[in-house]
Amino acid sequence: MSHGAPRSHFIDRQALLDALAERGFARLTAAVRSALAQRGSVRERLRQVGRAYVDFAVDDGALLELMFAAKSGPAGPVQDAAMRLFRIFDDAMGIPPGGDVDRGSRERFTLLFAASMQGIAALVASRRIAPEQEDALIEDAMDALIGSPLALTLTRAAAPAVPAAPSC
Numbered sequence: 471m472s473h474g475a476p477r478s479h480f481i482d483r484q485a486l487l488d489a490l491a492e493r494g495f496a497r498l499t500a501a502v503r504s505a506l507a508q509r510g511s512v513r514e515r516l517r518q519v520g521r522a523y524v525d526f527a528v529d530d531g532a533l534l535e536l537m538f539a540a541k542s543g544p545a546g547p548v549q550d551a552a553m554r555l556f557r558i559f560d561d562a563m564g565i566p567p568g569g570d571v572d573r574g575s576r577e578r579f580t581l582l583f584a585a586s587m588q589g590i591a592a593l594v595a596s597r598r599i600a601p602e603q604e605d606a607l608i609e610d611a612m613d614a615l616i617g618s619p620l621a622l623t624l625t626r627a628a629a630p631a632v633p634a635a636p637s638c
Contacts, residue, residue, distance in 0.1 A: 484541060488548050494537040495551035498526050502558045512625070513616050515562045520587050520608040527591030534591060556580050563624065571624055579620050586611045 505522035506515055527534045537552070560580045565571055590607050593599045599607070615621055 487536060487541070488546070490533065491537045491548045492551045494530070494533040495548070495555050497530075498523070498534070498537070499551070499555045499558055501526050502555065502562075506558070506562060512562075512564050513612050515564065516583065516615065517608060517612050519559065519562045519583075520590070520611065521605075523587040524591045524594055524604055524608060527595040531591075531595030534595065538588065556584060559583050565624060575620060575624055579615075579618075579624055582618075582620070583615055586615060 501522045502519050505518040508514075508518060510518070537548075560576060562583075563576075563579070565576070587608075590604070590611060593607075594601070594604050
C-alpha cells in the first residue's frame with residue numbers, strides 16, 4: 471500500500487483513526503465473547519473477560535490506547551462499537567435485563583469493571599508491572615468487584631424470590 475492510499479479511502483486523518491478504533495473495538499468484543507463461551511460462575515466469567523482484555527492490551531496496546539483516545543463525538547460508529555463491548559461486560563454478570571435490578575447500578579458496575587480492566591491492561595502493556603503479576607491483579611480485581619456492595623446489591627436484586635415457608 472502506498473503512503474497516500476489511506477487518503478483515497480478516508481475523508482481525513484480523524485476518519486482513519488475512527489475506523490481503526492472501531493475495528494479495535496470489534497476485535498476486543500470478539501475476544502471477550504470467545505472468553506465468555508466457557509461457562510462458569512460470575513467470578514469466573516468476569517475473570518475470563520478480564521484475561522481477554524489484558525491479553526488484547528498486551529498484544530495490541532497501541533490500538534487499545536487509540537480506541538479509548540478516539541476523538542469522535544458521543545454518537546457514531548466508534549461509540550456504537552464501544553457500547554457493544556460494554557454490553558458484553560454487562561452480560562458477563564449473568565443478570566437478565568430488567569426485573570428488580572437498577573439500571574444505573576448495572577451501568578456503574580460495568581464501567582467500574584471496564585475501568586479496572588483498562589487500568590490493569592495499561593499497567594501490563596506499559597510494562598509497569600511484571601508479567602507474572604497479571605493473573606494475581608485480575609484475580610484481586612475480581613474479588614474486589616464481586617465483593618463490592620454494588621455487586622452484592624445487583625446479585626441480590628437479580629436473585630429469584632424465594633417463597634416464604636408455610637407457617638404451621
